[in-house]
Amino acid sequence: EAAEKSGYEHFMLKEIHEQPKVIKDTINSVLTDENISFESVGLSDEDMKNIQQVYIVACGSAYHVGMVAQYVIEELTSLSVRVELASEFRYRQMKLAKNSLAIIISQSGETADSLAALRLCKDKGVRTLGIVNVVGSSIAREADNVFYTLAGPEISVATTKAYSCQLVAAYLLAMQFAKARGEISDERFAQLVEEINTIPEKIEKILEDKERLQWFASKVVNIKDAFFIGRGIDYAVGMEGSLKLKEISYIHSEAYAAGELKHGPISLIEDGTVVFSVVTQSALYEKTISNMVEVKSRGAKLFGLTTYGNYAMEDVADFTVYTPRIDNLFAASLSVVPLQLLSYYVSVGKGYDVDKPRNLAKSVTVE
Ligand code: G6P
Numbered sequence: 089e090a091a092e093k094s095g096y097e098h099f100m101l102k103e104i105h106e107q108p109k110v111i112k113d114t115i116n117s118v119l120t121d122e123n124i125s126f127e128s129v130g131l132s133d134e135d136m137k138n139i140q141q142v143y144i145v146a147c148g149s150a151y152h153v154g155m156v157a158q159y160v161i162e163e164l165t166s167l168s169v170r171v172e173l174a175s176e177f178r179y180r181q182m183k184l185a186k187n188s189l190a191i192i193i194s195q196s197g198e199t200a201d202s203l204a205a206l207r208l209c210k211d212k213g214v215r216t217l218g219i220v221n222v223v224g225s226s227i228a229r230e231a232d233n234v235f236y237t238l239a240g241p242e243i244s245v246a247t248t249k250a251y252s253c254q255l256v257a258a259y260l261l262a263m264q265f266a267k268a269r270g271e272i273s274d275e276r277f278a279q280l281v282e283e284i285n286t287i288p289e290k291i292e293k294i295l296e297d298k299e300r301l302q303w304f305a306s307k308v309v310n311i312k313d314a315f316f317i318g319r320g321i322d323y324a325v326g327m328e329g330s331l332k333l334k335e336i337s338y339i340h341s342e343a344y345a346a347g348e349l350k351h352g353p354i355s356l357i358e359d360g361t362v363v364f365s366v367v368t369q370s371a372l373y374e375k376t377i378s379n380m381v382e383v384k385s386r387g388a389k390l391f392g393l394t395t396y397g398n399y400a401m402e403d404v405a406d407f408t409v410y411t412p413r414i415d416n417l418f419a420a421s422l423s424v425v426p427l428q429l430l431s432y433y434v435s436v437g438k439g440y441d442v443d444k445p446r447n448l449a450k451s452v453t454v455e
Pocket of ligand 1: 147148149150193194195196197198199202245246247448449450451452
């Protein structure tokens with residue numbers, strides 16, 4: 089097992105470090121030079137033109153990818169998008185639109201609820217696309233089309249590299265939808281191609297600075313509760329950060345859309361409550377900062393996660409982490425990495441079994 093960890097103490101840390109490579113592999117599987125081709129997936133431009141409604145169905149972290157995907161697809165195309173938890177979707181009486189595509193996101197391709205949702209869509213005559221990591225898995229076999237993420241085997245129960253590959257798969261899909269439907273200019277498309285290719289090297293940069301997060305983790309190792317706030321894509325990343333933290337460090341943690349704070353959770357803020365704030369979306373920057381000020385005035389300790397250049401963050405946050413600048417649409421790919429590292433170091437600091445957290449399974453094949 090030590091050999092399989094290639095010198096890393098845990099699979100999770102190894103897999104966090106594999107992200108630049110596997111993201112690159114996933115991008116390169118459909119992007120050549122300036123063009124994206126979904127031929128291997130089996131989705132033609134004509135298909136993409138005719139689709140009007142997209143349903144994204146998944147569980148756990150894959151659902152969080154779906155949330156990011158929703159923002160990105162909505163921003164780039166005229167498609168209507170809904171993201172659903174597979175365990176809810178399968179028991180609802182949802183009226184599925186004609187000309188729709190159901191995207192099932194699953195690392196293992198075996199999650200019982202996601203598989204059931206896929207079957208339900210097929211029964212209702214809705215075309216299905218799996219974004220799946222495991223070749224030949226049930227969802228990959230049964231979906232009409234499959235976009236394979238190339239994360240390789242993921243051992244740690246808490247997903248990192250598979251999540252990151254799912255994100256880029258979603259971006260590429262959104263970009264090609266926009267292109268096929270004539271909803272994006274050539275310049276903007278070329279710009280996004282350039283930007284998506286910078287994700288791996290920018291993650292390398294973040295990984296170089298991991299000791300800072302390790303230090304910060306040592307300061308929060310004994311907290312009992314944590315909150316994550318953000319808006320838009322930052323909210324989706326906050327949900328993933330919060331899930332990671334609770335999964336492996338057993339700290340009670342909740343993610344909230346920053347604008348919802350005043351509708352309840354602000355009553356839980358006391359002196360010293362730690363609030364992680366993800367603030368990368370320029371159009372929402374001021375709004376989230378004002379929410380940070382609100383919780384700070386009630387005693388919160390603030391962790392601010394933003395991009396280089398937003399140095400005013402230091403006037404509000406007690407601890408700030410910067411990620412390299414990138415197109416707002418792709419920010420999740422960078423901001424999730426410090427949150428992965430943070431959860432990892434908190435779990436290690438508490439002496440827990442990072443790769444095999446209690447009560448959780450890598451793949452949930454029962455209901
Ligand atoms: C389990 C795993 C999560 C994963 C979820 C969905 O809860 O611990 O990491 O996000 O299942 O799994 P899937 O294989 O469908 O992506």
